[in-house]
Amino acid sequence: MIDQRIFEDLQTKIDEESAVRDDAPRKPFSRGRIQRPVIMKTVLDDATASIAAQKEEVARLKAVANQHPFYKYNGVWSRELQNLVASIELCAWLGGLQEHKGPNSASFMTIDDVGKYLDVLVNLKEQDAFHLTIEEYLLALISMVEELSRLAVNSVTLGDYERPLQIGNFIKDLFSGFQLLNLKNDILRKRSDGIKYSVKKVEDVVYDLSLRNLIPKSGAAV
Amino acid sequence: MGTKRSWEGQPVGLHVKSEMNTSESANSILSIFENFRSELDEHHDRRERIIKTSRDITALSKKIIFALQRVRATNAPIPPKIAKENQTRLEQITTLFTNIVPDLQGINAWRYRSISSGIQEYIEAIAFEHYLRTQTLITHGEVCARVPTGILVTEEDYLLGLFDLTGEMMRFAVLALSSGNASTSTSTETQTAETTKQLPHLSASQAGIVFDLRAMRASFEELTVPRKHNMLRDLLKKVEVMQNSVEKVERAAYGILVRGSERPSGWTPDLSVPVEVGVE
Numbered sequence: 001m002i003d004q005r006i007f008e009d010l011q012t013k014i015d016e017e018s019a020v021r022d023d024a025p026r027k028p029f030s031r032g033r034i035q036r037p038v039i040m041k042t043v044l045d046d047a048t049a050s051i052a053a054q055k056e057e058v059a060r061l062k063a064v065a066n067q068h069p070f071y072k073y074n075g076v077w078s079r080e081l082q083n084l085v086a087s088i089e090l091c092a093w094l095g096g097l098q099e100h101k102g103p104n105s106a107s108f109m110t111i112d113d114v115g116k117y118l119d120v121l122v123n124l125k126e127q128d129a130f131h132l133t134i135e136e137y138l139l140a141l142i143s144m145v146e147e148l149s150r151l152a153v154n155s156v157t158l159g160d161y162e163r164p165l166q167i168g169n170f171i172k173d174l175f176s177g178f179q180l181l182n183l184k185n186d187i188l189r190k191r192s193d194g195i196k197y198s199v200k201k202v203e204d205v206v207y208d209l210s211l212r213n214l215i216p217k218s219g220a221a222v
Numbered sequence: 223m224g225t226k227r228s229w230e231g232q233p234v235g236l237h238v239k240s241e242m243n244t245s246e247s248a249n250s251i252l253s254i255f256e257n258f259r260s261e262l263d264e265h266h267d268r269r270e271r272i273i274k275t276s277r278d279i280t281a282l283s284k285k286i287i288f289a290l291q292r293v294r295a296t297n298a299p300i301p302p303k304i305a306k307e308n309q310t311r312l313e314q315i316t317t318l319f320t321n322i323v324p325d326l327q328g329i330n331a332w333r334y335r336s337i338s339s340g341i342q343e344y345i346e347a348i349a350f351e352h353y354l355r356t357q358t359l360i361t362h363g364e365v366c367a368r369v370p371t372g373i374l375v376t377e378e379d380y381l382l383g384l385f386d387l388t389g390e391m392m393r394f395a396v397l398a399l400s401s402g403n404a405s406t407s408t409s410t411e412t413q414t415a416e417t418t419k420q421l422p423h424l425s426a427s428q429a430g431i432v433f434d435l436r437a438m439r440a441s442f443e444e445l446t447v448p449r450k451h452n453m454l455r456d457l458l459k460k461v462e463v464m465q466n467s468v469e470k471v472e473r474a475a476y477g478i479l480v481r482g483s484e485r486p487s488g489w490t491p492d493l494s495v496p497v498e499v500g501v502e
Contacts, residue, residue: 002359002434007441009362013377014447071332075452107247110254123261128329134261173248177255184266 044096051091054084058118062130070128078136085114085132085140090147093170107170108144111137135188138178142191145171149198152205161214168202175199268325269334275322276340282311282318283343287390290350294398296431297357308351315344316370323372331374338379341369345383350390357430359384359438378453381445385460388438392467395431399424399471399478424479432475439468 061077091097092109100117101109114132115122121131148171152164175195183189209215286308293300300308326334345365352360362380369375424432442464447454 002437002441003361004441006359006361007445010377010381011445014445014451017451069332070329071335074332124329126328134258138258170247173251176248177251180252180255181259182263182266184269188262 040094044091044094047087047091048096051084051088051097054087055118058084058120062120065130070124070130074133078133081132082136082140082143084118085137086143086147088114088117089140089144093144093148108141138181138188139191141174142178142195145174145195145198149201152202156205156209161209162216164202164205164209165215168199168206171195171199171202268330269336272322272325272334273336275318276337279315279318279340280343282315283340283347286311286347287350290347290354291390291394291397293354293394296354296398298355300351300355319370319373323370326373337373338376338382341373341375341379342383342386344369345375345380346386346390349383349387350394353387353391353434354394357434359434382453382456382460384438385442385457385464388435388442388464388467391431391435392471395428395435395471396474398431399428399474424475428475428478432471435468435471439464 058081065073065077088097089108092101092113093107097109097117100113102113102116109117111122111132111134114137118132121127121129122137123134124131148167152167155161155163155167178192178195181188181192183192206215289304289307290300293304299305322337326337345360348365348368349360352358352364362375362377365380365383366375442461447457
């Protein structure tokens with residue numbers, strides 16, 4: 001006495017849901033590797049162009065995603081969106097995307113700046129629509145910190161002795177920001193626990209440089 | 223590289239300047255993060271409320287199921303004592319659901335799926351009760367009608383709840399099979415066997431539950447869930463458990479049927495129903 005229709009309906013539903021998954025564009029977000037100060041401008045321009053292209057992908061994604069409850073499929077693109085935001089932040093911190101930074105943002109773009117730039121809403125609480133969540137934004141910042149700690153090492157290799165210091169100051173500020181959060185045992189907690197290693201990595205570089213008196217002291221230093 | 227500058231240049235002036243910059247940007251970062259903190263706290267609090275509710279609902283549903291396992295007959299009203307006991311539990315569950323509705327509104331319905339495990343357990347309970355009363359499977363629509371509006375019951379919850387139901391049906395069936403036994407057929411069915419000995423049959427209610435479980439298993443197995451579907455992981459595990467349950471019942475039915483006849487001849491179940499359905 002088991003009604004077959006029950007199972008047929010379930011199958012239809014499963015098929016529908018899978019179709020949506022296939023619809024959502026998978027975006028290979030590439031990251032700009034920015035290293036030599038000499039060619040900084042070219043690299044930033046490249047990165048900006050690539051970010052602008054991905055911005056259009058986001059618009060496509062938004063159109064598809066908005067037809068469904070946001071959190072139902074959020075996991076499908078969350079990772080890619082984080083990568084994009086991390087690239088944007090990195091690019092902005094290095095001096096790109098200046099026109100999109102808010103007036104009182106420090107050296108990086110706030111969540112509102114990013115939202116405005118990508119033309120997506122941020123941190124929605126009531127409205128069910130495509131947006132960038134706080135968690136995604138914070139995770140992107142952590143990715144940026146990780147990239148910056150690599151850059152600190154590499155910029156020394158490339159002869160830029162000043163940047164590690166800037167990076168060190170910046171990520172220490174971010175680090176103290178993250179320490180203000182009450183994190184539960186989730187991905188954000190796990191990733192933000194890793195920031196201290198990035199901080200340490202940069203501090204080691206700064207230490208090595210200052211030990212050898214290699215840190216430029218005047219503002220004119222290149 | 224003009225990197226190495228004189229120490230005495232103007233180290234103090236530079237220092238002050240850079241420190242000012244740092245503290246300024248540090249302050250703005252701190253205020254941004256303080257804002258994030260309150261947002262995240264709100265999220266975590268809500269999440270915890272929902273998880274707690276979900277656990278409470280699960281616990282109550284389990285109690286309902288235990289009570290229902292004491293029922294002995296299918297396709298009949300639940301005995302009043304058990305029904306009354308469960309009624310209070312169901313009311314408690316409804317209250318729990320109603321209280322959590324504000325936390326699961328709009329966009330949050332899909333955000334906090336931790337309520338799902340509670341919903342699944344609840345579905346298991348009401349589906350089991352529904353099956354015992356009517357010997358049919360509860361539909362998704364009927365389930366939705368039994369939760370307060372504002373609580374989202376997805377097809378996924380429903381399906382996973384049904385999987386758990388097979389486990390309960392298994393326990394029920396095994397108990398039913400061993401307490402009532404195969405009644406030796408008294409029907410006038412002609413037997414093909416050469417032996418004059420009558421072949422044993424399962425009673426109708428026993429046969430019915432075995433039959434239904436096998437039908438459910440067949441239907442579950444017919445569902446194809448694509449690799450990418452996110453319920454797949456839960457599903458694979460549940461399919462395995464379900465298959466085991468069904469097999470257990472199949473073997474139990476077989477055992478009762480074949481060996482039941484070896485029971486003392488005077489032993490007959492008190493509630494034996496006239497045999498109509500034979501299990502092939």
